Every structure is written in structure tokens, then in C-alpha cells.
Amino acid sequence: MKKARRWLEANGVEYDFHDYKKLGVPEENLKSWVNQAGWETVLNKRGTTWRKLDNELKDNIDEASAIEVMLINPSIIKRPILESGKTLLIGFKEAAYLPLIR
Numbered sequence: 001m002k003k004a005r006r007w008l009e010a011n012g013v014e015y016d017f018h019d020y021k022k023l024g025v026p027e028e029n030l031k032s033w034v035n036q037a038g039w040e041t042v043l044n045k046r047g048t049t050w051r052k053l054d055n056e057l058k059d060n061i062d063e064a065s066a067i068e069v070m071l072i073n074p075s076i077i078k079r080p081i082l083e084s085g086k087t088l089l090i091g092f093k094e095a096a097y098l099p100l101i102r
Helices: 002-010 027-037 048-052 055-059 063-072 094-101
Strands: 081-084 087-090
Touching (some): 027 063, 087 094
Antiparallel strands (some): 081 087
């Protein structure tokens, strides 16, 4: 998150920040991200929230249960998620952000 925000500010890219860890994520946004990128990309399986989930849930997770888990536990969603027009970027990679300043 910090790298992405610093990069956007350093390159003069205006943005609106929505802290979905604190404020939650609208279901329609989450479903749109899943439709565009796949639930496996949106769901963060590297964090502590994932590790704390019940093993049976983790072993049998599918799109519907992943969406439910992400709505209940927004901290399990990968960050940052950047939407710009039709562009959806998940995670920060400078090369992927470069078209935002062109």
C-alpha cells in the first residue's frame, strides 16, 4: 500500500483512497474484481487472516465461499486494488502502474 500511494503521489496521479480493511468493501465492487481478475487473484493466501481460517474451509474454498470470506474479513483481500477506467490492478508493480501517467 505504501509503495503504491507514494508512487501515485510522486507521479502526480490523483486517486481516492478507500480503506476496505476498516470500511469494508461493497459487494458489487468485490464481485466485479472477482469477475475481472478471478477470486484466486483477489484473495490473499499469504496473510495471517488466511492462516487463521478453518482448514476445511481453506481446503474446499471456491468462488462463492471466497467472496463470502472476503466480505466478512476484508483484510484477506490483496492490496492495493486500483481501478482506473477499465483498468484493474491488484498488488503494486511499477511497470503496471506506468500507463497511468501516460
